[in-house]
Amino acid sequence: MFKIVISRSNPMVHHTANACLFPVCALHHVAVTTVEGIGNTKSRLHPAQERIAKSHGSQCGFCTPGIVMSMYTLLRNKPEPKMEDIEDAFQGNLCRCTGYRPILEGYRTFAKVMMSSSLFNSSEFQPLDPTQEPIFPPELMTQSNKQQKQLCFKGERVMWIQPTTLKELVALKSQYPNAKLVVGNTEVGIEMRLKNMLYPVIIAPAWISEMNAVQHTETGVTFGAACTLSSVEEVLRKVVAELPPYKAEVFQAVLEQLRWFAGPQIRNVAALGGNIMTASPISDLNPVLMASGIIHLPLISPCSTEGKRTITMDEKFFTGYRKTIVKPEEILLSVEIPYSKKGEYFSAFKQASRREDDIAIVTCGMRVLFQDGTNRVEEIKLSYGGMAPTTVLALKTCKELTGRDWNEKLLQDACRLLAGEMDLSPSAPGGMVDFRRTLTLSFFFKFYLTVLQKLSKNYNGTVSAAREDELFLLEDVEWRISWSCVLLQEVPRGQAVEDMVGRPLMHVSAAKQACGEAVYCDDIPHYENELYLTLVTSTKAHAKILSVDASEAQSVPGFVCFVSAKDVPGSNITGIANDETVFVTCVGHIIGAVLADTQEHSRRAAKVVKIKYEELKPIVTIQEAIEKQSFLKSIKRINKGDVKKGFEESDHILEGEMYLGGQEHFYLETHCTLAVPKGEDGEMELFVSTQNPMKTQEFAANALGVPSNRIVVRVKRMGGGFGGKETRNTILTTAVAVAAFKTGRPVRCMLDRDEDMLISGGRHPFLGRYKVGFMKNGKVKSLEVSYYGNGGNSVDLSYGVMDRALLHLDNSYNIPNVSSVGIVCKTNLPSNTAFRGFGGPQGMMIAECWMSDLARKCGLPPEEVRKLNLYHEGDLTHFNQKLEGFTLRRCWDECLSSSSYHVFWSCLAGALVHVYTDGSVLLTHGGTEMGQGLHTKMIQVASRSLGIPTSNIYISETSTNTVPNTSPTAASVSADINGMAVHNACQTILKRLEPIKQSNPKGSWEDWIKAAYENCVSLSATGIPDLGYDFEKNEGKPFCYFSYGVACSEVEIDCLTGDHKNIRTDIVMDVGTSLNPAIDIGQIEGAFVQGLGLFTMEELRYSPEGNLYTRGPGMYKIPAFGDIPTEFYVSLLRDCPNSKAVYSSKAVGEPPLFLSASVFYAIKDAIYSARKDSGLTEPFRLDSPATPERIRNACVDIFTKMCPSAEPGTFKPWSVRV
Structure with missing residues (x-):
């Protein structure tokens, strides 16, 4: 990053x-x-x-x-x-x-x-x-300005050579025929770092003038193979501006592909020749180049008597997965991209999970040349990526279409031929088989219409144009410049200028973070004699470990030792429910760890540790767990009213189910721990990126067999958390602590992204099965619902997540009769854990599913049915808690008004306060800072409580030796509980200062503090600020108060590709009286966009054996800049103070995440409209996330029918829905 x-x-x-x-x-x-x-x-x-x-x-x-x-x-x-x-x-x-x-x-x-x-x-x-x-x-x-000389750098295993002339390059390739040519290192770097590839010799041709040259010829533009993609883009833009449009068709297509090719930091260094020679089957450019005509690729070889040869990029160029006909010793010199001719038309298409910086699912280049003055095809090339192990040409289809007129008959035949030629095995790597096959036809249809329109225009109507009802299909989903507006609460008139509560105070660390000065866990300077730890994890989903052989690791330079379960001096049993081990023999968990003097040596050593398994059959999916009754033992229920009677009184009954996929936390800073043994009495200092210092301290002490008072956990800040660092950091921290104990030396470990995603778990996937009874007007009478959550291989926080899902099964709707059950499935996946929302989004999403479908069943507008069923002030929830201060209907009305909807539609905490004699204040509280602005808000609370400027107050870090026994920073209550603790501690100090202030009422803060010190008044204070619910009795008070919010979203979908764009979102949120509107609005927007990922984009894909495919940012996509709503309006509800929290505020970290479900259901409404064109009017199932694949497959049309799904059970799928 x-x-x-x-x-x-x-x-x-x-x-x-x-x-x-x-x-x-x-x-x-x-x-x-x-x-x-x-x-x-x-x-x-x-x-x-x-x-x-x-x-x-x-x-x-x-x-x-x-x-x-x-x-x-x-x-x-x-x-x-x-x-x-x-x-x-x-x-x-x-x-x-x-x-x-x-x-x-x-x-x-x-x-x-x-x-x-x-x-x-x-x-x-x-x-x-x-x-x-x-x-x-x-x-x-x-x-x-001086003559450059050839460079050579030698490392332990790799030699880097940078020649300056083509002659030197040819000589080097003769000496090292298998050497890799590297310009930007964007592919080889990934292979060496993540795929365990080793290239002993690397040659960098970036200084070779011939390989960076650009030549304009009579037939096209020739680029040196080392030209970067950014330079290609720059040159082509200039050329296109000067050429007649007919001559620039290919160039325009290349530019369109480059627009969405990675990001500028990749295009700036990646070479055109490297992209070709990588021979990726999902290359953005290779299908375009292959379809563009005759692409000449001059090669030079030190082994050939002729020296040079020129090959053509045709159907013979790619010989297999990432292989070409270019010989190992040959060097690609240049690439010529041709001008297009009169009567020639060209288009390129790419479909990915995310528009920005994403690898293609299917990509293609399409070119047609017509006989002069006619619509008869003289030559046609259709090239696809993502449909085979190589980029392929649809040779049979093209042969059949040559000589045909460009009309609807040709379209029908082309689609039929492509459906047969671009077939895929139902088990094809990459999955999404039906989607990929359908895209080949959708892209051709778009190409057909585009060409038809141009032919009609160029030949003055002698060729029929596309029909009016088809023209809109040519419009890509619009990507416009974003626009936003926020509406704040205003501080009361007369509030003192120095009172910062309610004002948009800048995040206290923002400037340091913007300058790269903010210290994160791995930024702590290395200790003398420090070691680095790399985990050795299971590669099998369910297996017995027969042996672990680390002997080969000993030969790696810098190797120190292998750490395993026998090195744990205390208990090897850990976890929230004491059902996990530090070093375990189950799915995806830690088997051992390697210690070495450097990170590189440690990783190399870990890769050669050999493990022998006896494989057992795993349980991976919720469906498998249901079939085999593999459940965690605690099953929760909430019942209210008489469900049977409610169904009898209902006009209609709707049954269905919905699946919600999991989500990776993708905090930008992965799990990190530095353990420093102190050398006496088992003392150890742990620097950890964690939301939960107390549990981290407890688990480390338990593993080391020492009292908790020997362990100090320190947290300066985190690079994101979102619940993922509430408990799961302990599996790394305990391993690092054991390693430090064994060696007596400081030990550090920061997980790679793929390691982190593999072992740490994420949001629980859910399956909801429901039966809802309702009246003709849409009024809900009765609900029966079962929730199944995929908990993974241990309890962790799964029970709490399921509890929260059950408590949110109503979302905001008054359901008189409810019967619900929540079951956590035990599977052979890494344990899932807390994630922003903590089960609430899953529970509410399923509620909105049946609410949306019953509105369709009634033939009524969904917003009317939703409003009809909303709670009112004083209503009892299904868990029998009375609603007080109910502002949801206000939020609803304001949101519909601001969005012009109808117009368009026609826990425990602690704090420690030290006041120093110069009047400055050191504040420590039990919460951890992970970007949510908690430290900033606590400074604002202390500032108002003490009546001093915020500049007098400083927070250094969170540590267990200053505030013990803290609750984790989670569940959106950190500002509430820590804010009240800070307030209480400040009130204690003010009470002690009262006599001094009375004796010197005109004194300054500094005067009072100095007098207090001289009079031996303590200037330090601590502060500690009745919730509970019984599921069996359905009584109690699980929540102190409720947060309310409403969102309205508008989307566009492309029915042919499954793309969607968030056009506009309006949010109205009740945050009580905001402590800091800038931070609160930031939390609302951040949660909303994270929810966009959950509900529309982020998809964890597992093999049937339980291996996670989507590891790292290359495969797992979170929302980017271009994915936020083009128009984004956020309003804080005014005049709604909350009497149950510090300074009338409310929690804001988690509640807004679910509001992004408005985008999901806007997509579903759009799909519903598209399905009506095919005569489908009944409610349909759309699981979450609403990826392009799910959107396209739901938009049933002639093309989806031409690509029927294989019968389930007749093949082994590439991936499964867990």
Whole structure:
């Protein structure tokens, strides 16, 4: 995620690159700028740093440096960018906290597109002055003018050689015929890091002039094979602007594909030749190049007597998965992209799970050349990626279509032929078989209509145009510049200026985060003699371990030891329910760990540990668990009223089920622990990225066999948490603690993203089965519902998640008769755990499913049926809690009004406060900071409570030796309980100061504190701020209060591809009296966008054996900048104080996440409209998430019918729904 800026002279260019991929060896003669190099908190922030901080665009801060550097690079190249430039620059940047809106709003000021924002004052921003940017280093400028010499760097296992001439390159390839040619390292770097590939010799041709040259010829434009994709894009844009349109058809298609090819930091370094030679079957460009005509690829070989040969990129070019006809010793010199001819038409298409920076599911290039002045096909090429192990041409189809007229008969025959030729095995790698097959036909239909329209226009109506009802299918889902607006509460008139409660105070760490100065766990400087730990985990879903052999690891340089269960001095049983072991022999869990002197050595050693298994049959899915009755023992029920009688009185009864997939937390900072043994009495200090210091302390002490008072857990900040660091960090922390105990040396471990996703679990997948009785007017009378959650292989927090799902099964609807049961399935997957919402989104989503379907069954508008069933003030919920201060109907009315809906539709906590003699305050509380602004809010609470400026108050960290026995920072109650604890502690100090203030009423805060110290008054204080519910009796009070919110969303879907775009979302949220509106709105937007991922995009795909396919950002996609609503309006409900929390506030971290279900059900409504065109009017099943695959498959049409599904049970699927 971290970006650097690479600057070169002659000519001067600046571009971003991914620091984690770009080799240091390739940086010779270039200037590298990091976020620390453009500004800092000690002297001056760069405007790119200042604006993201002051516009509240930094929450956890882990992504902030990368976003800052993307903006900085754009400003160096274009000091007055357009908003389109800004949004394009952020492709490839991800943020899991903010929802992107505040980042775009802050940086919008550079584009001179102003919006009135009450969250920040743009007049306070320092102006951008390009003349003040750092100059290119003169010594590098001097070196670049000198003759370059060949470079050679040698490591332990890899040699990097960078030649300067083609002659040198040819000689090197002769010496090392199997050497990899690397320009940007975007493919080889991934293979070496994540796929355990080793390339002993790497040759970098970036300095070879012939391989960077661009030539304009009579037949096209020739690019050197080392030309970066960004340079190809730049050249083609200029060429297209100068050429007649008919001549630039291929160039336009290449540009369209490049627009969505990765992000700029990849396009800036990845080479055109590298993309071809990688031979990926889902390449964005290879189908376009293959279809474009005759692509000549000149090759040079040191072994050939002729020296050079030219090959054609045709159906023979790709010989197998990631293989071509190019010989190992041959070098690709250049690629010629041809001009198109008169009468030639070209289109390219790509479908992915996410529009920005995502690999293709299916991609294609389509070209047709007509006989002069006619609509008769002279030549046609249809090339597809994602339909075979290689890029393929539909040769049979093309042969049949040649010589035919471009009309509906040709369309029908083409689709029939393609359906047969582009067939896939139902077990094909990658899955989504029906979707992929349908896309081949959908793309051709779009191509057919596009060409038909152009023919009609070019031949003045002699060729029939597309029908009116088909033209809308040519419109891509629109991707427009985003726009947003927030409506805040206003602080009361007369509130003191220094009283910051209710004001949009900037996140206290935002500036440090924007400058790269914020310290995260792995940023702690290395200790002398420190070791690095790498986990060894099971590769089998269910198996007995027969043997573990770490002998080969001992030969790896720097190896120290292997740690296993026998090294645990205390208890090897851990977990929330004491049903897990530190080192275990079950699914995806830790078997052991390797310690070495460096991270690289530790990882190498771990990879060669050999494990022998006796495989057992796993239980992976909810359906399998139901069939085999594999359940965790606690089954919860909530019953109310007489369900049987309710069904008897109902006019209609609807039965159905809905599945909701799980979700990966994808906190940007993965799990990390540093354990430092203190050398006496078993003392150990643990620096951990955790939401739960107390449990971390308890579990580590338990594993080490020492009392908890010997373990100190310290948390400075986290790079995101979302519930994923509430309990699951302990499986890593205990392993690291045991390793540190065994060796007596400090031990560190930060998981790679794929490791983290493999072992840490996520949101529980759910299956809901329901039976609902209702009247003709849509009034619900009775509900019977069963929830099944996939808990994984241990209890963890699954019972609590299921409890919450049952408590939210009504969402906001008054259901007089309810019978519900919640069952947690035990499966052979890593244990699922807490995630923002904690079961609530699953429970509410299933409620909205049956509510949506019964409205359709009644033939009534869904919004009318929803409003009819909403609770009223004073109603009792299905768990018998009375609703007081019920503001939901206010939120409903305001949201429908602001969105113009009808117009368009026609726990425990603690705090410790130290006051020092200079009047400054050190505040410590039991909550942890993970980006949610908790520290900022606590400072605001302390400021008001003590009546002093926020600048006098400082929070250093959360640690178990200052505030013991804390609750985890979770469940959206941290501000409530810690805020009250801070308030109580401050009140204690004020009470002690009362006599001193009375004796000196005109004194200052500093005077009173000094007098208190002289009079031996304690200036430290602690503070501790009746909930409970009985499922058996259905009585009690599970919630202190309720949070309310309403969202209205508008979407567009592409019925042919399954794409969707969020056009507009309006949110009205009741947060009580906001402690900090900027932070609260940031939480609302961040939760909403995280929910967008849950309900529309993020999909965990497992093999039938329980192996997770979707590991890492390459396979698992969270929402990006372009996925947020184009228009995003958030309002805080006014005049609704909450008397049950600190300063009348309400929890805001989790409740807004479910509001993104409005997008899911807007998509479902759009699909319903599309299905009506096929004569389908009954309610239909749409599981979550609503991915392009599910959307397209639900839009039943002639193309889906031409690609029928294989009969379940007749094949082994590539992936299963867990």
